[in-house]
Amino acid sequence: MISISDAISTVKEKGNPLLKATTKLVEKAGGYVLFKDIYSPINMPPFRQSAMDGYALNLHDDLSYKLIGEVKAGDSHQLVLKKGEAVRIFTGAPVPDAANGIMIQEKVKSDGSFITIEHQISVEHNIRPLGEQVKAGDIALKKGTKLTPAAIGYLISLGITTVSVFKKPSIAIVTTGNELIEAGQDLTYGKIYESNSKMLLSALYSLKYYDVSIHKVEDIYDKTVGTLNTVINNNDLVIITGGISVGDYDFVGKALKELEVEELFYKVKQKPGKPLFYGKKGDTQIFALPGNPAAALSCFYVYVYISLQNMMNRDDLELPRIEAKSISHFEKKGDRPQFLKAIYNEGNVEILEGQNSSMLQTFALSNALVYAPETVLKIEKGDAIEVILLPV
Incomplete structure (x- = not known):
């Protein structure tokens, strides 16, 4: 079992920028990163x-x-x-x-x-003065610049209509489990509504990753192998939820081994999300997340987010981490480091009730994760604690 810090370092080191270019209309390039320097075709302003x-x-x-x-x-x-x-x-x-x-x-x-x-x-x-912002022939924006709304407006003001940007990854989400059915169907005994795929899809969309497909597979070994083989061969990133533990019907780990996926780590000393797998096959990166929804989403923000940033050749690989003052009392169970759902507001952070890895109700209210290392067994009101700010 690997530590959180070693797991994060591994994802950073083993991830690779896609380094593939695609051309986008400027007005549709928001969130992309420039593949090469942009030179201004005009002076801006073009007159005094x-x-x-x-x-x-x-x-x-x-x-x-x-x-x-x-x-x-x-x-x-x-x-x-x-x-x-x-x-x-x-x-x-x-x-x-x-x-x-x-x-x-x-x-x-x-x-x-x-x-x-x-x-x-x-x-x-x-x-x-003529050319106060930028002169004709000078670099308007450098390679590696993330295109914000202001950057889009700036480029269009220069008369630029298309840009070369880093291609975003193609992503496959694979959900496993015989118990899973689609929302809208009758909920018969023993079944639950499958939410992980749409939850992860929403997280990806909020980060402006749109080339995403969803695949569902029953807990049947041959079908698991076939589905994973297809998505690994056709995508830059594969995110699997469920089936990675050691139960009799958890076939994901065995299937990845048969497909000769390189295991970079399996199991992280953390809560939630201990049974987390990260590996590669060729240039495709593969994460197998726990099936419990809160654990899956926590692992997405802590690990998969880094991989996505790395693929886009960005420097800010992790979500922002800050120090905040706890307004809650919390006692940790066990010796594993924990990621706790929380609400951050103006320097203060409230640790919420309902930290179970299967529960999304608390996560739905959260805008942050509190990181409680293994050395911290109890958090008191007023304690300074580390907070990971989630994307809004």
Whole structure:
């Protein structure tokens, strides 16, 4: 049995970036990571631009200026100003070449023909220079940049319509168990509604991984081998839930061995999620998670998340970990480190009731996991404890 720290290190070390490129429309590239540097095709702004509503001036020593016209955003005409002349101008409008300063409208008096400014201003005051954000030919965004909404807007403002990004992994979710039926069917004696696949699918979608397929297999050895062989050969990441323990009908471990999957670790000293498997076959990474839903989701956030980040060639492999003050009393049972469902709020964290690995009700209320190492047997109110912040 491996420790949590060794298990995390193994997932980090054995994971591999996909390093495959795909082309996306910029507006559909949110959450992707740039595969190569993006160079700006234009200056931004593409002309000297007014930063304020006011008056563009050809500066001279007097405070009075002759008003000769107006320039608003979108205008393409070029007014020529002599010294001591001004034009009314609006935010975003092109600044005439001869203008070398803009006074905001609140500090100007106008009679329609002449204006008087309150005080002298410096050259280029309130003028956005050509290429202030980026110049044509310069790098606009570097390879490895995650495309946020701001990045999408920035690229589109440069006239860029498509980008080369790291391909996201194709992912297969495999659920096992004869007791599992689809929600909506009659719940007969001995059956339970299968929730793990949709739960993990939702977690993946929230992280913007959409190339996901779901496969269900009965507790029959040959069918388990056949299904796993297919998904391993056709996906970058395989996530299996259930069937990885040592019961008479837990066939996943045996099937992975027959398929010559390299076992990187099996069983982690932790609660929940002790029977966790991680392995590889070729470039495909395989996680076999416990069947209990809360254990499966905990393992997803602590381990599978790292693998996904690694595939996307990101530096921030783990979810954020911070220190917070406990507002709860909790006594740990056993000597295994635990991941406890919790609610974090402004530096405080509440450890919730109902920590059983089969229970999702508590997890549904959580936005964090408290990490209680094996050396910590009891958490008191006021204790400083480590908290893993979950994606929202």
